Amino acid sequence: MRSQDYDRLYLSPPHLGRHELNYLHKAIEDNWVAPVGPNLDGFEQDICEFTGAGHCVALSSGTAAIHLGLQLLGVGPGDEVLCPSFTFVATANPILYLGAKPVFIDSEAETWNICPERLREALLEMQRQNRRPKALIIVHLYGMPCRLREVLSVAQEYGVPVLEDAAEALGSRYEGQPLGTFGDVGVFSFNGNKILTTSGGGALVTNHPGWADKTRFWATQARDPAPYYQHSEVGYNYRLSNLLAGIGRGQMGLLEDRVKRRREIYTWYQKHLHAIPGLALGPQEPAGGHSNRWLTCLLLNPAETALTPEQLRLHLETRNIESRPLWKPLHLQPLFAEAPVYGGKVCGGLFERGLCLPSGSAMTEADLQRVASSIHAINHLA
Structure with a gap:
């Protein structure tokens, strides 16, 4: 045939339930079609409640979340960032956005995620050469937890901050703790093919309240607190819309x-x-x-x-x-x-x-x- x-x-493919339309209809009835609104606040709260993260900022994509997450960790031009080689390009592209350089680490055969032994090898060599990576990105590929205990132990030993790319792993756990909450910064994706979708979107989670505030600031064009539009830093148009956040709210109950x-x-x-x-x-x-x-x-x-x-x-x-x-x-x-x-x-x-x-x-x-x-x-x- x-x-x-x-x-x-x-x-x-996306798998919607029956409640997403309720949030969308309510937003339209109340004229909350601007970028911010009750659905956005509610969706961020839902993610915090599900994951146990202290703070959440809903963004336009998981890639945007990685970008701002690396910026929070101080990554800038010329810095080196350790990153698994076996991942989607969106994990590493933000390293280039910031003018930094990726250093790729092989997988191990069980989880297919970053190999703790290869990670240690890289850090030891860099230490000998007086090179200190600015950050480590870990990925939970296809929703599979990496060997977190070993990987985090190596990162802590060498004093490297961790960005946890859990774009594919919302709902996964390690030793009972939700993924996305192990790193200094955690990232989720709500792209159309993910287990929870807002059509397009992502989120950054952290337990640092100042970092969450800074992320919102950068994600809304870095507008200074003034009655007119004043900008002292580069900003981005990275906020998730209130309408799409409504889809996310409807999806959270089904996760x-x-x-x-x-x-x-x-x-x-x-x-x-x-x-x-x-x-x-x-x-x-x-x-x-x-x-x-x-x-x-x-x-x-x-x-x-x-x-x-x-x-x-x-x-x-x-x-x-x-x-x-x-x-x-x-x-x-x-x-x-x-x-x-x-x-x-x-x-x-x-x-x-x-x-x-x-x-x-x-x-x-x-x-x-x-x-x-x-x-x-x-x-x-x-």
């Missing part, structure tokens, strides 16, 4: 159910795909980790199967099923060709072997069966 004979099955469903989808795939030679699901939870399983991913072992991720991706497209390669490591991107990297083989191997499967929380049993049967069909031919 042709791909157009099937309805499109997307990787991670635990969405996490539960994504974890069920991972378990379903595990049960129905485990018998395929050379195929394994990942990443794996570290001790103490509880992932939201934002995306279920697979790895193909070339020693056990001739099937490649690209062959599988193209085959799924014939069934109108969207899948996606794992992130191409940033040290392999032309944009960062000159950046130093510590390691690289682990995340490079993951990229070559991996594929993300449809994982949306609205997937039905029939949807899952369609994906699994398609994978079994090409495996039979491989």
Whole structure:
């Protein structure tokens, strides 16, 4: 059958409930369509209550949150920022915005996140060369907690402040504590494909009240307290709108159910795909980790199967099923060709072997069966 004979099955589409419209209608009825308003305040409070963070600033994107978060940590021109190589480019682009330089760190094979051993190697070498990184960005890839206890221990030992990129990890926990609240600054994304969406948006969380105030100041064009428009610093148009915050408020009440469903989808795939030679699901939870399983991913072992991720991706497209390669490591991107990297083989191997499967929380049993049967069909031919 042709791909157009099937309805499109997307990787991670938005999944709205019934309450988002209530907040939107109320905002429109009350004429709160300006950038600020009750939904914005309420959404920030909801995030604080869910995560336990002291302060939250809702912004136009997770990228904007990383940008301002690095600025809070004092990152500027010529500074070096440690960053995992295996992540979406939005993690590292703000380093360039600030005129700083990324230093990439390889992954470890369990969680696919930043490797504590490689991190220590980088910091030790930099110390010997009298180079001190201004900040460390950690990422919880695909919603999977990194080995936080080990990573934070290394960062603390070398006195490096931490920005925690939890863009994909809202609802995930480590030793019972919500992700996003371990770093000096935490970041979330509410892009359309995330487990909670405001169409587009993000948030910065911190326990430093002065930092939250500074973030709001920068995010609203850095307007000085004067009756006229006066500006002493560079500012940005980074605030989330009151309307989009209303969508977020409606979504927050559904978050635990969405996490539960994504974890069920991972378990379903595990049960129905485990018998395929050379195929394994990942990443794996570290001790103490509880992932939201934002995306279920697979790895193909070339020693056990001739099937490649690209062959599988193209085959799924014939069934109108969207899948996606794992992130191409940033040290392999032309944009960062000159950046130093510590390691690289682990995340490079993951990229070559991996594929993300449809994982949306609205997937039905029939949807899952369609994906699994398609994978079994090409495996039979491989």
